[in-house]
Amino acid sequence: MPSTTFRPAVTTPDPPAERAEGPRARRRRRLTRRWLAAGLVAAAGGIAVSTLAPPAPTxxxxxxxxxxxxxxxxxxxxxxxxxxxxxxxxxxxxxxxxxxxxxxxxxxxxxxxxxxxxxTAQASLLVAQPAGTLAVTVDVGDPALLAGLGPGVHVDVLARTEDPVTGAATGAERIASDVVVLRVPTASTGDGLLGGSSTGMPGTGSSVLVAVEAATATRLTAAAGRTVVAVRGT
The missing domain is CATH 3.90.1210.10 (Antifreeze-like/N-acetylneuraminic acid synthase C-terminal domain)
Incomplete structure (x- = not known):
């Protein structure tokens, strides 16, 4: 029987990876790594800037x-x-x-x-009033009437008549009819109608502001100190 000679198989080792890739592949890989690193740095910088930047103003x-x-x-x-x-x-x-x-x-x-x-000053008291309307201060006469007065209340204004020689009261005349009250003094402070001191106003602390036409304003001014306000019924 013939003899058989055993010969082990010879395995050729694989070439190194870098050698298999070649110089061009290695350059591409290095460039890819550099671009990835640059992208990560840019992204980190953007996050840092957005974190540190102040919010948009309101x-x-x-x-x-x-x-x-x-x-x-x-x-x-x-x-x-x-x-x-x-x-x-x-x-x-x-x-x-x-x-x-x-x-x-x-x-x-x-x-x-x-x-x-x-x-600005306070909103005009004469808004919605007819053109030419004036705001005039009128003494109420009886401070007790103030409790029933307020903006929008309609009143008549009477003026006491006097004897020109003796100054004695002789009666009263109506010098304003159906006029609207614009403002009354505040009970808590007793200040003037426009927020300041009421010094110099007739009937300090018991005067109201009314809206009247120019002719009636002249009569009311002439009757300062002699007026009485009468509230009109609704």
């Missing part, structure tokens, strides 16, 4: 003058416009659209100037 709506306006101007819708401003740059006391309409400017303003409560 904006609010403010009313500004639509044109140059003089002191005493009665504000209307065409005199103001709305703008968006950063809340950090605006003062307090901003006027709202409802408060601005009918308000009277206490000082002149320029176009684009922000309107606040300090720029």
């Amino acid at each position: 904006t609010v709506t403010a009313l500004v003058a639509a044109r140059d306006l003089p002191v005493g101007a009665l504000l209307g819708p065409s005199d103001v416009r709305s703008v968006q401003r950063s809340a950090d740059t605006l003062p307090g006391g901003l006027l709202t659209p409802s408060a601005a309409t009918g308000a009277v400017l206490a000082s002149a303003v320029r176009t684009g100037e922000v309107l606040t409560d300090t720029r």
